[in-house]
Amino acid sequence: MSLNVEELKHLRRGSFYIHSLRAKNTFLRAQSLVRLVLWRLLWLVVVLVTISVTIASALLSIRLEKRLSVLCVDVHKVTKPRVPCNGGFAVFSGLVTGTLLALLTGCVRAEVGEAVLLSLAIAFCTGLTDDLVDLKSRWKILLGVLPALPTLLLQVYTPRPWIPFAGFVRISRLYPLLLLAAFTVYQNGANMIDTHNGVLPVFTLSLHAFALVVKILTGSGIGEESTLLLLTFTAALLAYTPFNAYPARIFNGNTGAFVIGATVPLMLALNRLEFYYVLASAPMYVNGFYYLASVKGFLQKESVKRPTYVDEKGCIHASRDPLAPITLVRLVTRSSNTGFSEKELVIVLYTLSVLSSALASAIVLLLGYPS
Numbered sequence: 473m474s475l476n477v478e479e480l481k482h483l484r485r486g487s488f489y490i491h492s493l494r495a496k497n498t499f500l501r502a503q504s505l506v507r508l509v510l511w512r513l514l515w516l517v518v519v520l521v522t523i524s525v526t527i528a529s530a531l532l533s534i535r536l537e538k539r540l541s542v543l544c545v546d547v548h549k550v551t552k553p554r555v556p557c558n559g560g561f562a563v564f565s566g567l568v569t570g571t572l573l574a575l576l577t578g579c580v581r582a583e584v585g586e587a588v589l590l591s592l593a594i595a596f597c598t599g600l601t602d603d604l605v606d607l608k609s610r611w612k613i614l615l616g617v618l619p620a621l622p623t624l625l626l627q628v629y630t631p632r633p634w635i636p637f638a639g640f641v642r643i644s645r646l647y648p649l650l651l652l653a654a655f656t657v658y659q660n661g662a663n664m665i666d667t668h669n670g671v672l673p674v675f676t677l678s679l680h681a682f683a684l685v686v687k688i689l690t691g692s693g694i695g696e697e698s699t700l701l702l703l704t705f706t707a708a709l710l711a712y713t714p715f716n717a718y719p720a721r722i723f724n725g726n727t728g729a730f731v732i733g734a735t736v737p738l739m740l741a742l743n744r745l746e747f748y749y750v751l752a753s754a755p756m757y758v759n760g761f762y763y764l765a766s767v768k769g770f771l772q773k774e775s776v777k778r779p780t781y782v783d784e785k786g787c788i789h790a791s792r793d794p795l796a797p798i799t800l801v802r803l804v805t806r807s808s809n810t811g812f813s814e815k816e817l818v819i820v821l822y823t824l825s826v827l828s829s830a831l832a833s834a835i836v837l838l839l840g841y842p843s
Contacts, residue, residue, distance in 0.1 A: 518570055525565055525566050532562075543557060546719075548669075548814045549719075550782070558724075559716055559728045561727070567592055568592055571701065572589065583627075586626060594622070599727035602727075602730070616657075616660055616730075623737075624652070628741075629742070636747065659730045661757075665760075668801065670818055671818065675756065675825040676709055677706065681710075683752075690843040691843045692842065701739070702742075755825055759801075777795055787810065
């Protein structure tokens, strides 16, 4: 059956339309792919700049503190070397630079970037004040809630944490109170667990690194601003940790402890990984619980007896004084009659941190954290 001229024209127009539509779809897919590649390259730039600034700031801090004789004795070594006291500026510089760059390039929303920057700045000021005037314990607890305020006031949190077997549970009125508590608990907990070379940064790095693993394996929020911030924070801690790890070239100081501690509640709230972070933080909770239970309250560390002692060979032993506080380190050193060298002890503590985070991430994945 032959087609007339009008039908042929109609078929040709339809064929042309189909080809045009296919070409348009191909172009849009290519355009989307290019945007994705450029977006990932921008992420890479943010991460690389964060790492570079953190390393440069750490080296600068070490040099300046040595020149100005801002040095502290490393009491767990036989030779009692004097080490630069405060690595907080290095960590803070890296975290702020990464967040600011992500904000300026449009990778994160203005309110999210501002909340993170303000929280870090408040934590830095609190820690620095503690380094300068040695705050009383009750002031540390009260001031520890302040970094939560930008997150709450700018409303960059979702009051629906994920709980196993229950899913995302709405607790709109309770969540702000829990977040206030989380900030002061993690900042002061970080200060308490920062007892030996590298323990705090390794602990926090493990938390963030395995949180990133959970996000990647579940595909949850890949490409979102919260994931970029988590990646940036992980990169900053990865760059800083070698400077504080055994043998430490610089201590964290209270400034570093408060800044590093503040990163945890920030990331758990923004990434909605509350259950994972609480589970992975078991070493910090064990340390804090036994310490507070044994000293029966919040006391200045100067008024509390040391939980361990170093013998003439440099081995660290659990204190035999019944009035000495019980800490995670004291519990570990009790397991050996001959004591631990500092290197052996920190390896055990590093391993505990990594295993705790790895186990928590595995549990969260097995319990079905949603993608």
